[in-house]
Amino acid sequence: MKPINVGLLGIGTVGGGTFEVLRRNEEEITRRAGRPIRISVIADKNVEHARSVAGDSVRITDDAFAVIADPDVDIVVELIGGYGVARELMLGAIANGKHVVTANKALLAMHGNEIFEAARRKGVMVAFEAAVAGGIPIIKALREGLSANRIEWFAGIINGTTNFILSEMRDKGLAFADVLLEAQMLGYAEADPTFDIEGVDAAHKATIMSAIAFGIPMQFGAAHVEGISNLQSIDIAYAGQLGYRIKLLGIARRRPEGVELRVHPTLIPKDRLLANVEGPMNAILVHGDAVGPTMYYGPGAGAEPTASAVIADLVDVTRLHTADPEHRVPHLAFQSDQVLDVKVLPIEDVVTSYYLRLRVDDKPGVLAEITRILADSNISIEAMIQRQAEEGESRTDIIMLTHRTLERNANAALRQIEALDVVRGDITKLRMESLQ
Amino acid sequence: MKPINVGLLGIGTVGGGTFEVLRRNEEEITRRAGRPIRISVIADKNVEHARSVAGDSVRITDDAFAVIADPDVDIVVELIGGYGVARELMLGAIANGKHVVTANKALLAMHGNEIFEAARRKGVMVAFEAAVAGGIPIIKALREGLSANRIEWFAGIINGTTNFILSEMRDKGLAFADVLLEAQMLGYAEADPTFDIEGVDAAHKATIMSAIAFGIPMQFGAAHVEGISNLQSIDIAYAGQLGYRIKLLGIARRRPEGVELRVHPTLIPKDRLLANVEGPMNAILVHGDAVGPTMYYGPGAGAEPTASAVIADLVDVTRLHTADPEHRVPHLAFQSDQVLDVKVLPIEDVVTSYYLRLRVDDKPGVLAEITRILADSNISIEAMIQRQAEEGESRTDIIMLTHRTLERNANAALRQIEALDVVRGDITKLRMESLQ
Numbered sequence: 001m002k003p004i005n006v007g008l009l010g011i012g013t014v015g016g017g018t019f020e021v022l023r024r025n026e027e028e029i030t031r032r033a034g035r036p037i038r039i040s041v042i043a044d045k046n047v048e049h050a051r052s053v054a055g056d057s058v059r060i061t062d063d064a065f066a067v068i069a070d071p072d073v074d075i076v077v078e079l080i081g082g083y084g085v086a087r088e089l090m091l092g093a094i095a096n097g098k099h100v101v102t103a104n105k106a107l108l109a110m111h112g113n114e115i116f117e118a119a120r121r122k123g124v125m126v127a128f129e130a131a132v133a134g135g136i137p138i139i140k141a142l143r144e145g146l147s148a149n150r151i152e153w154f155a156g157i158i159n160g161t162t163n164f165i166l167s168e169m170r171d172k173g174l175a176f177a178d179v180l181l182e183a184q185m186l187g188y189a190e191a192d193p194t195f196d197i198e199g200v201d202a203a204h205k206a207t208i209m210s211a212i213a214f215g216i217p218m219q220f221g222a223a224h225v226e227g228i229s230n231l232q233s234i235d236i237a238y239a240g241q242l243g244y245r246i247k248l249l250g251i252a253r254r255r256p257e258g259v260e261l262r263v264h265p266t267l268i269p270k271d272r273l274l275a276n277v278e279g280p281m282n283a284i285l286v287h288g289d290a291v292g293p294t295m296y297y298g299p300g301a302g303a304e305p306t307a308s309a310v311i312a313d314l315v316d317v318t319r320l321h322t323a324d325p326e327h328r329v330p331h332l333a334f335q336s337d338q339v340l341d342v343k344v345l346p347i348e349d350v351v352t353s354y355y356l357r358l359r360v361d362d363k364p365g366v367l368a369e370i371t372r373i374l375a376d377s378n379i380s381i382e383a384m385i386q387r388q389a390e391e392g393e394s395r396t397d398i399i400m401l402t403h404r405t406l407e408r409n410a411n412a413a414l415r416q417i418e419a420l421d422v423v424r425g426d427i428t429k430l431r432m433e434s435l436q
Numbered sequence: 437m438k439p440i441n442v443g444l445l446g447i448g449t450v451g452g453g454t455f456e457v458l459r460r461n462e463e464e465i466t467r468r469a470g471r472p473i474r475i476s477v478i479a480d481k482n483v484e485h486a487r488s489v490a491g492d493s494v495r496i497t498d499d500a501f502a503v504i505a506d507p508d509v510d511i512v513v514e515l516i517g518g519y520g521v522a523r524e525l526m527l528g529a530i531a532n533g534k535h536v537v538t539a540n541k542a543l544l545a546m547h548g549n550e551i552f553e554a555a556r557r558k559g560v561m562v563a564f565e566a567a568v569a570g571g572i573p574i575i576k577a578l579r580e581g582l583s584a585n586r587i588e589w590f591a592g593i594i595n596g597t598t599n600f601i602l603s604e605m606r607d608k609g610l611a612f613a614d615v616l617l618e619a620q621m622l623g624y625a626e627a628d629p630t631f632d633i634e635g636v637d638a639a640h641k642a643t644i645m646s647a648i649a650f651g652i653p654m655q656f657g658a659a660h661v662e663g664i665s666n667l668q669s670i671d672i673a674y675a676g677q678l679g680y681r682i683k684l685l686g687i688a689r690r691r692p693e694g695v696e697l698r699v700h701p702t703l704i705p706k707d708r709l710l711a712n713v714e715g716p717m718n719a720i721l722v723h724g725d726a727v728g729p730t731m732y733y734g735p736g737a738g739a740e741p742t743a744s745a746v747i748a749d750l751v752d753v754t755r756l757h758t759a760d761p762e763h764r765v766p767h768l769a770f771q772s773d774q775v776l777d778v779k780v781l782p783i784e785d786v787v788t789s790y791y792l793r794l795r796v797d798d799k800p801g802v803l804a805e806i807t808r809i810l811a812d813s814n815i816s817i818e819a820m821i822q823r824q825a826e827e828g829e830s831r832t833d834i835i836m837l838t839h840r841t842l843e844r845n846a847n848a849a850l851r852q853i854e855a856l857d858v859v860r861g862d863i864t865k866l867r868m869e870s871l872q
Contacts, residue, residue, distance in 0.1 A: 135727035137581025145573025148747030291571035298730035311584030
């Protein structure tokens with residue numbers, strides 16, 4: 001059967017992996033797809049590098065706009081990244097009637113509503129399994145595998161860099177900055193790690209998943225985003241003593257009032273599977289009303305894992321590209337006229353429980369004052385440790401785990417506690433989830 | 437849009453769950469599928485029971501053959517089970533041009549080749565996500581999510597009954613028979629638990645997965661099937677001391693000579709995620725050449741989890757039932773003319789490592805005799821415990837973990853060891869996998 005022709009935009013890490021896996025597994029992939037999938041043209045600013053990866057058998061150009069206009073190209077694979085020229089190229093490819101496969105989470109989280117609407121009007125597919133959690137087929141699971149369910153919430157380790165850093169901080173008792181350097185040397189963190197360590201990358205992915213899980217528009221701007229750069233080793237240690245591990249989670253939850261969408265370091269009980277996902281691995285726990293909990297685990301980044309997702313999308317698109325659009329799975333799981341305008345709630349409207357660490361004067365009555373404020377705010381305490389002050393020390397730490405409460409309520413109580421004379425400095429507050 | 441009409445055969449546990457979830461989540465499912473999915477007729481031998489579950493709004497009959505011939509039925513959902521009348525009904529539905537959704541693992545593992553060939557000739561779909569691992573969308577993951585990969589192996593906890601029993605035996609130190617009774621009282625094991633505890637159910641599921649993973653025919657008859665009814669608590673305890681847990685795994689692995697397909701109790705390192713899947717939960721670890729390891733976790737049985745899979749298939753079939761067959765995913769992942777006739781290897785050709793427990797006389801030289809035989813057979817030892825004989829005891833236990841070797845080779849060495857005067861009774865041999 002006639003091969004399907006792919007125009008590849010960008011042959012960096014993932015592009016190179018895609019090229020290599022398509023070549024190595026050509027026979028296996030053709031046996032599944034029913035026809036060969038062939039990269040017929042590659043666009044990259046660095047033509048020489050592209051040539052060194054792809055050899056002489058493929059046409060190479062530095063003009064990506066020529067590729068999206070090429071009448072011989074059936075599917076455009078966009079692996080350039082970012083939301084500048086990538087956006088122009090993706091909208092241009094769609095306008096030219098090309099199907100698009102992309103790994104670009106930032107672009108979809110920021111401009112997904114515009115892109116999917118353009119694709120719908122033009123009757124082309126935009127596939128993006130590679131945009132979330134690398135090689136884990138989580139988009140397919142949420143969109144198709146769990147289609148019977150009212151999805152209630154998900155919580156995922158969806159950034160490998162930060163999960164690696166947190167595993168190392170815990171195992172070796174090191175500070176954030178030291179482990180970040182190690183991660184950069186090992187290639188788990190980029191030279192500019194901001195998007196990863198500040199939670200932005202995880203928020204892009206959580207935004208995309210929330211749209212598919214709940215049938216709502218992409219609302220990246222409304223997500224609460226908190227990274228791990230301020231996380232102290234001491235809190236990882238105290239959490240461990242209390243039976244918890246700290247993970248950077250992307251969480252979304254349906255509530256009657258709206259949707260919670262948040263990324264932040266989170267204490268989770270250490271016997272949960274998710275707490276045992278270590279190093280650069282990813283995992284997403286999804287709760288549906290019929291199925292209950294399901295979890296999806298695997299490598300969240302890397303050349304070939306991400307290529308695995310890109311090519312799975314290529315096989316899907318190959319199968320359906322000549323089919324009537326009504327036979328295709330809707331881009332965002334729900335029919336486009338069935339997307340509900342449900343709003344993301346501000347972080348103060350989130351309901352969760354908390355880990356609190358307070359630096360206090362080591363004298364009688366301190367705990368009574370603090371617990372009275374919490375009690376007056378209807379915040380109950382689940383567990384507490386007070387570190388024994390060492391000899392000559394006039395201050396000590398109190399660590400408390402609270403039951404669930406509204407974040408606004410917790411914040412008001414903490415402001416009152418911070419105003420006490422006996423409480424020194426700011427209170428460390430981390431959110432906690434039981435995942436049940 | 438016009439609803440799609442479903443004829444439901446059998447309204448027991450899973451049928452009842454399917455009816456309930458379709459009703460409860462009607463709006464959500466319609467938003468995804470683009471049209472309502474409606475159970476228009478139910479066949480069950482017990483008409484009164486069916487009426488009590490489904491109410492008066494649905495037509496009910498005791499004649500399943502009338503349902504598969506009903507011109508108003510678009511999709512037949514077969515939830516009768518077994519391979520007697522269910523096979524006739526499924527082949528009949530296909531002959532009548534109906535699409536079929538089923539949870540019947542036994543039927544597919546035994547007669548899948550015939551059924552899928554009939555469906556291919558007639559141009560209808562047979563969907564079976566619910567046949568393997570309940571609500572976990574593992575069929576979709578293997579067939580579509582990992583389509584870029586040469587799948588190398590999988591290992592799964594795919595029977596909840598036995599996993600529950602093994603968790604309880606370990607946690608409470610109880611014997612198999614006692615925990616089986618408890619499982620029956622809790623509803624985790626059936627009155628006749630043979631298919632579960634002897635590994636047959638897991639072998640059905642592993643057979644189906646092996647066909648999809650490797651593009652080979654169903655070869656249930658060639659699978660090696662071993663259950664947990666002979667497993668001793670003492671071996672669970674010794675395994676724990678050595679850092680392992682024992683799980684009943686369904687394993688398939690591609691080898692140059694053929695395919696390994698086997699179900700047996702297996703020692704796995706206790707820090708693996710799979711080792712921490714407890715109670716009636718299921719999980720499947722899959723290794724693809726591009727993606728590396730991915731794992732899929734969730735409830736492997738139960739009314740609504742299984743219904744979740746049945747309905748996901750209904751949504752898929754609804755979307756594609758009027759599409760040209762070339763636009764559909766092949767039933768068994770690979771195009772039907774691309775299924776390779778690769779044979780399942782006999783168990784003696786399997787390569788794995790072993791846990792061995794020997795009852796020996798407590799006197800000098802015993803260990804030397806045993807280790808000499810292993811060394812002569814090129815079997816190297818990874819770890820060993822010798823239990824200290826208690827006062828007055830003349831015998832003791834030796835527990836050994838070996839490195840990987842051919843099963844035929846291991847068996848020959850064990851026969852020699854069993855022939856030694858100092859070795860009492862049969863050697864306990866359990867297989868062990870590192871899952872890496």
